[in-house]
């Protein structure tokens with residue numbers, strides 16, 4: 001089982017962000033951490049027979065709050081949950097919100113992977129996104145993380161952002177690859193409803209065209225390969241041995257418990273979400289209520305998720321595993337869809353593995369929709 005802990009606080013809300021995150025006060029952080037500890041304690045007794053293989057402290061910006069809160073959370077997880085001895089423990093951090101002593105304290109608390117939200121190395125692109133940091137601050141943070149002893153660092157990058165073109169994106173990719181972080185995530189910007197970007201009437205003037213967006217995606221794999229990174233998921237690249245175990249577990253339908261405001265869980269065959277309203281969250285007494293009220297996923301829903309999540313991975317899905325999970329041959333459920341996708345050059349089969357082709361990845365949403373089953 002995997003554990004996700006949500007810290008919803010940020011120094012400032014970015015203009016494209018629709019995550020559960022916001023600015024806050026010292027009092028709110030205190031109340032939140034007290035409630036988070038209460039939630040962790042309740043789940044610890046519920047999960048006492050399960051081994052935690054990975055922990056991900058995400059947000060928001062977990063590095064925005066003082067380090068001792070994080071130390072306390074890590075200590076509680078170690079003491080109350082059954083944690084695998086070599087568990088991958090990640091924290092998300094933003095440049096400009098870390099110091100050497102903060103990073104050292106994370107290391108001491110057992111955190112062994114750090115994920116920096118950089119997005120771009122260019123000032124005008126960062127500014128348009130509403131990010132608070134500069135590239136120099138990122139470089140300092142990265143160097144400090146190495147100094148603190150982190151040997152597994154991810155850097156988040158973003159393509160198709162306003163004021164970006166293929167050349168500036170290539171510059172960002174190369175600069176970061178030369179730094180040799182162990183892992184790079186490179187997502188395309190999605191304009192989400194309810195964000196300032198969604199309302200920005202001038203945004204279209206600054207966005208790269210669809211053709212450029214495709215080019216950027218193709219460039220990512222090609223350039224990162226030159227520097228020794230292998231793509232293992234639609235948007236994730238790693239040096240050998242550094243695929244993110246937490247994300248791989250998620251795409252392989254391993255159970256996970258999400259703790260904190262707005263966190264999602266997949267436990268005992270059920271999916272459920274915690275409230276996104278702070279006031280409601282702070283009043284919760286019984287944290288297992290949503291779990292008890294949630295319905296188990298139907299076999300069809302489990303099959304759909306098996307395909308949706310599994311096909312995100314470069315390796316794809318194992319037809320053998322499909323049979324083991326559902327007692328049915330994949331051909332008997334999805335034969336026609338798979339045959340057509342292979343014929344159209346969108347999927348390929350290699351022994352027991354079925355995966356998207358490069359052409360399939362570019363229209364992945366369309367391909368994956370075909371795996372919805374009529375109930």
Ligand code: SF4
Pocket residue numbers: 009010012013014017018019021059060061094117
């Ligand atoms: S730092 Fe991340 S979570 Fe916080 S507002 Fe920006 S994009 Fe959202």
